[in-house]
Every structure is written in C-alpha cells, then in structure tokens.
Amino acid sequence: MTATLARPAPEKVAVRAREIRDAIETDREFARLWETCAKYSADWTDFHGYPIIENYDALADAPAMFRETIRTMALKSAVYDLTNGDERAAELPVPVPVDVMSHALMAQFTLLCRIQSRGRFQFVHMTDLEEGDGGGTWDHGDYTHQVYREAFGPINERFWIGAAETERRRRVLDQVYAGIGVTERGKKVAIPLGVAT
Template identity: 55%
Template sequence: MTTETALPAPADVAARAREIHRAWKADAEMTTVLDGCAKYTSDWDDFYGGPLISTYSVARDAVHLLDDALKVMALKSAVYELTGDELLAELPVPVPVDVTCHALCAQFTALSRIQSRTGHAFVHSTVNEHIVTTPWDAGDYTHQAYEAAFGPVNDRYWIPAAEAERRRQVLDGRYATIGITDRGMTSAIDYAAA
C-alpha cells in the first residue's frame, strides 16, 4: 500500500520509533528472538553484507548488528504508522544492518506473536528495497532519524554508500578468483561427481 505521503520529520519518527522499540524490547519473547538469532549464526551466510565490515566475525558482531537491526525496524515501523505508506517505510539502511534485518525477519512466527501483543507491525519489504534505489548514506533521513531516536550510529556497521561500494569492488575481485561473480549471483564452480 503506497500513497503520495511525504516522510514525517525525523524527530517525529524518532519519538515514535523509541516507543515502538521500547514496546518490542519489553515483550518477554523478544529476548528469546534476539538471543536465538545471535546464537544461530550458521545461517548468516552472505557475501556482500557482513564481509563489508572490516575483520568481520558473525560471532563477535551479531549482537551489535541485531541491536541496530531492531532499531532500524522500529524506524521503519514508525514511518509506516505515521504515514500508512509501506514504500516510504522502506528506508535505506547500511548493507550490513539490512542483511541483519533479513535474519531477524526470518524469525517470522515469534515476531508475528510479538506484533500481535504489542500492536506494532514489523515493516520490512524486500520487494520495496528494489524500488528504493538510493543507498543509505551518512547524513541522510535514516541517519537523522536513527540518531534522534537512539544516539550516534556505530561507524563499524554504518558504512557510507561510496565506501560500501569500494569494499564490494574489493570483494568482487577476491570472489572472482574462485569463480564467484555478479555479486555472488553466478558461480563457475562445477561440482562434478566424485
């Protein structure tokens, strides 16, 4: 559902996001979801999200990324609650945090119960991510709303667009040497029968 609504002021989104985040964190099942996500890292396979973080380790970085992901989800939900516009709510997010939002959203059943109890929907749309083509960048709307709601971003995870692309190009070169191209979408590896 989309409308021609404009984005609310970052301060308004921040105030609403703090309320939503507080309600989600107060739900008894949210600790289980976050702890489970942080421990179940074997399915955190991605080649262009987490590895953009210098000296990345999912075991070390998962808790921090999940914390940011939940805060970003609160921002998206705040925009949605204030506008009713799902497309507007698909805010650009730094790649490592966005990938973590996907891991968090995979906890569908538990998050559905939390949504029901708190009355706050988890708003995340991969379809709309492909429509919103402007990448996250330092100082943008998402950045302003996040800092107004939760304080400074962690530069380790909030990698600006130009630097994220530079790092992706480094990964492109490394992955190509083993036959992985097209940003991980194509493989030249032939798994012939033994």
C-alpha cells in the same frame, strides 16, 4: 519519474521509534528472539553484505548488529505508523550489513508476529521497495541517518557504512571472489565441487 516521498519530521519518528523499540525489548519473548537470531549465525553468510565489515565475526558482532537492526526496524515501523501504512515511505534506506541482519530477524516470522501483535506495531521489510541492487543506498546525513540520530544518538560506524564506501568494498570483494568462480555479486557461482581431499 519517481514521486517524492512524504516522510514525517525526524523528531516525530524518533518518539514513536523509541516506543516501538521499548515494546520489542520488553516483550516477554524478546530473549527468545535474540536467541533464535543468534542461533541463525550458521546461515548468516552472504557474499557482499557482512563481508564489507572489516574483520567481521558472526558471533562477536552479533549482539551489536542485532541492536542496530532492532533500532532500524523500529524506525521503519514508526514511519509506517506515522504515514498511515505507507510501505514505500517506511522502507528506509539502510546500510547493507543491517539489511542482511534484518533477514535473520525476519526468519523468526511466527515469533515476530506475536511481538507485533502485543506491541501494536507493524514491522516493515519489502525487498521490492528497497532502493538499489541489494541495498547500500543509505548514506551519511540522509533521512534514515537523521531519524536514527534523533531517536538513538550516534550510529555504530562499524556497521553503518555509507553508499560510496559500500560500493568500494564490494568492488574489492568482486575481484577476490572472481578468482574462485563467484561473479555477479554472488548471483553466479562456478566453483568446481569435486571430491574434497
């Protein structure tokens, strides 16, 4: 039996999330954070995260995806602050593409540590606390959606893909990938790696 999470009212989270977002975006190393994430694009590959975005383009989509990820991380940090460090409450369900981009952001570990220290907030990202298999449990109207809308207005529907549609798209990808030897959502890969001609 899972305990019900006690999370703060969306309007309280919204106020703190905007403060955190502003602290990140006005930090003296924010431009470097963006540049390092943008350069990480060669490593922005996965089988069932970004490819669920229609006509995904790692370079063209990067600025908007980065913005969504910064906002999402600010929401999670705000919940963490307002719950006296409750990681479980702060690990909000988020759409899969945003979750994948957060990994690119977290790869800038040293830089993020400095930004957190100067801004006096804590980033939250713990995969053992994420719901479901690799995310995708976010959905329209849920708590994450409510606090996002309260803090930042409408979601970017290109990246905020609901749970059912995420799973539908992943099943399409399952069929496509199986034909080239990629199965179990990318956990098993059996592609012949002979000499290319």
